[in-house]
Amino acid sequence: MIDKLHRTSLHYAMLLPMVLMLASIVSCCISYSNAKQHITQDLNDAMIALANEKSELWTCPDTIAALRQMHRATHKPIIYQATDINFRNPVLKEEAYFTLALVDRHNAPPKILGNKIASDSIMLIPERAIDGYAVQIQGFADCSMASVFSASDQTLPGILFSLSIFSMASMFVLHRKYTRLPGMTDASISSVGNPFDGIKLTPMQRRFAQMLLDAPDMRVDKTTLCSSLWGNKSNADESLYTLVRRTKTALSATNIEIICNRGDSYELRVNN
Secondary structure, three states, X not given: OOXXXXXXXXXXXXXXXXXXXHHHHHHHHHHHHHHHHHHHHHHHHHHHHHHHHHHHHHOOHHXXXXXXXXXXXXXXXXXXXXXXXXXXXXXXXXXXEEEEEEEOOOOOOOOOOOOOEEEEEEEEOXXXXXXXXXXXXXXXXXXXXXXXXXXXXXXXXXXXXXXXXXXXXHHHHHHHHHOOOOOOOHHHHHOOOOOOOOOOOOHHHXXXXXXXXXXXXXXXXXXXXXXXXXXXXXXXXXXXXXXXXXXXXXXXOOOEEEEEEOOOEEEEEEOO
């Protein structure tokens, strides 16, 4: 029979793999978010350096005229590829670009569609600003979820995930150790080797003990015991009480004990 303490401990221990798995998922999401923030910061730093370097070129009258013509024709910004910029994350050299758009108080900057990582934006004001026009610069990175994930630090999530798998396997082994395979009963387990072999019992004591051993859950009610052992004997209850007491005495030096369940039935327990 499964020890109740072991069963309760296993139930609580099964929470450990779940907690570790949840911690792994949470830490994975945090690492992914941190990686996106690092990419955004990398874009911001590169954008500031680029604005400082190209501000005179991008605010000159020829550039303003080209941006105005581009806006009227396509309503799209000019795209500046970032292949000549050194990023902290080398992947961004192929994935990042910057947009130049002519904006004023009447014209909102054109929107860049798609699932992209965007930097902040900078406004470059020409020295001879006409009608309040300014050049807006903003960086974007076409980083997929997989590329952001690969750039994130997944060391801690990996450790937590491995611990959750290991603890889950350990719980499974312990569960198999303290539980029976489906379809097996106490009687079938006990009958592999008769626990009464070598124990000195009277024929009646052996018959009584064998009835408990062969019963489902190794438990038999008093009525069945009295009927099977003494038939219609009038004082069968007293005889059963005496038989149980003497059988307990005979088994006292062994790992086998007889349990009385509220006076309604008797149960055989083989302690490991």
